[in-house]
Amino acid sequence: MVRSDARENRARILAAAREAFAADGATSMNQVAQRAGVGAGTLYRNFPTREALVLAVYQDEVERIIGTVPDLLAELSPLEALRQWTTGLVEAMRKKHGLGDALSPDAHEAINEQTYGPVVAAIREMLDAGRGDGSIRPDADPADFLQLTAALWRATPGPGDRSPRMLALILDGLRAQPQR
16 A cells, blocks of 8 residues: 555656656656655655656556546547547647657657557547447547547647647548438
8 A cells, every 4th residue: 555645746746747848858857856846765766767757657648548538428429529539639649759758769669558558448439439329430440540640749739730620530531421
């Protein structure tokens, strides 16, 4: 059983690291510890290496995004839930590029292996809901959807951000077609 103060320290470290790495991928461990209000020993006890911290931040973000699926489906139509969820995923993946500077190629591979299945499962849940209500075509594949949306987080953010229009096109392609 982890003490509550240890859980709180870990959560503060992850939050501070998420913000710091998003702003500057070269942020040092000491800067993260200062930002979190913990000592270096506490930081290193929780995350023995910088890469371990970066991986934990990324994993935490993916888990947070995946965890939104049930609430989105409870509040919205499956296509709108998928739109909002994907928009959140795009924002997280754009931040990941700042985190990515701190990861070795092996760590990139490890995080992709750890997160691919849960992300595809979250997409499948939304596609299944849409198939169930007839709004999403029966042949929609979650892995295909994920691969298509990878282009969205590579679109330049800002006033000319094309990702919302691109996502609309992808979602239009998922819509169930009337029987002819």
